[in-house]
Amino acid sequence: DAGITQSPRHKVTETGTPVTLRCHQTENHRYMYWYRQDPGHGLRLIHYSYGVKDTDKGEVSDGYSVSRSKTEDFLLTLESATSSQTSVYFCAISARRQGAGYGYTFGSGTRLTVV
Amino acid sequence: DAKTTQPNSMESNEEEPVHLPCNHSTISGTDYIHWYRQLPSQGPEYVIHGLTSNVNNRMASLAIAEDRKSSTLILHRATLRDAAVYYCIPTIAPGNTPLVFGKGTRLSVIA
Numbered sequence: 525d526a527g528i529t530q531s532p533r534h535k536v537t538e539t540g541t542p543v544t545l546r547c548h549q550t551e552n553h554r555y556m557y558w559y560r561q562d563p564g565h566g567l568r569l570i571h572y573s574y575g576v577k578d579t580d581k582g583e584v585s586d587g588y589s590v591s592r593s594k595t596e597d598f599l600l601t602l603e604s605a606t607s608s609q610t611s612v613y614f615c616a617i618s619a620r621r622q623g624a625g626y627g628y629t630f631g632s633g634t635r636l637t638v639v
Numbered sequence: 640d641a642k643t644t645q646p647n648s649m650e651s652n653e654e655e656p657v658h659l660p661c662n663h664s665t666i667s668g669t670d671y672i673h674w675y676r677q678l679p680s681q682g683p684e685y686v687i688h689g690l691t692s693n694v695n696n697r698m699a700s701l702a703i704a705e706d707r708k709s710s711t712l713i714l715h716r717a718t719l720r721d722a723a724v725y726y727c728i729p730t731i732a733p734g735n736t737p738l739v740f741g742k743g744t745r746l747s748v749i750a
Binding site for chain 1 (some may be wrong): 675680681682683684685688737738739740741742743
């Protein structure tokens with residue numbers, strides 16, 4: 525599987541502060557995604573990217589921005605964190621699997637708490 | 640996106656086979672059926688996917704109904720490590736369309 529790492533793994537921040545989460549991949553895949561997961565809602569798509577400087581909104585994009593200035597990094601920014609953004613954030617890439625079309629690989633997640 | 644219906648939870652004994660059902664009656668002719676699972680405190684991981692024919696890999700088997708309105712993920716011998724939430728996800732192509740997750744089925748495995 526492609527190497528995909530998220531940082532930080534855990535973060536506590538105060539309401540109103542900006543926060544940036546990083547997703548880093550090591551194998552030059554074009555498509556990257558950010559999801560959030562909350563109890564009772566499952567995983568919901570925030571933003572995704574289909575190449576450097578090419579991004580699009582997902583289901584729950586309000587309050588979030590993203591940037592992809594190089595292939596390997598996809599950054600998710602909360603411009604002014606709110607308590608409703610307390611969640612677990614997952615990054616994913618899609619990559620061709622040997623003999624099996626494409627599959628999606630997820631990072632280990634970032635647990636963000638906004639107090 | 641095609642709507643899916645999965646049981647909220649299922650239980651299995653260790654080393655027994657498990658059949659996890661999914662109804663996707665609104666699936667389009669070009670949708671593939673993906674299965675992912677999420678172990679506790681981890682991100683989802685790919686299990687298997689198929690279009691029309693049954694599929695097997697080292698993790699599981701996927702049985703797809705002839706009318707494609709339902710599918711079944713088969714774990715041949717459940718282990719404690721298989722306890723997870725299993726998601727059935729129809730998607731346009733096994734390519735780069737974002738996955739849309741439902742609530743999935745929480746599988747418990749009893750030793």
